[in-house]
Amino acid sequence: MNVTARMELRFQPSEKKLVERAAAVKGMTVSAFVRSTTLEAAKELVPQDDVVLLSARDFANLMKAMDRPFKPNRRLARALAKAKKMGL
Numbered sequence: 001m002n003v004t005a006r007m008e009l010r011f012q013p014s015e016k017k018l019v020e021r022a023a024a025v026k027g028m029t030v031s032a033f034v035r036s037t038t039l040e041a042a043k044e045l046v047p048q049d050d051v052v053l054l055s056a057r058d059f060a061n062l063m064k065a066m067d068r069p070f071k072p073n074r075r076l077a078r079a080l081a082k083a084k085k086m087g088l
Contacts, residue, residue: 003035009034019033019034
């Protein structure tokens with residue numbers, strides 16, 4: 001694996017010692033340990049950001065809103081008419 005992109009981190013001295021100790025416990029270099037644990041956290045966190053959890057009440061309200069016919073407000077209606085005139 002050819003890893004070339006760089007990141008720079010700053011730690012408090014006590015935090016640095018803790019990370020170094022954790023890397024040693026895992027039998028890894030500090031760089032490999034930080035990379036590995038950071039990627040694990042990112043892979044767990046990013047998909048969670050793609051999910052929206054709603055209560056049953058909020059879901060029902062969303063479905064009602066989506067079932068209503070589209071009715072633009074005055075400003076949006078003007079913008080849509082202008083866009084239509086422009087051929088967009």
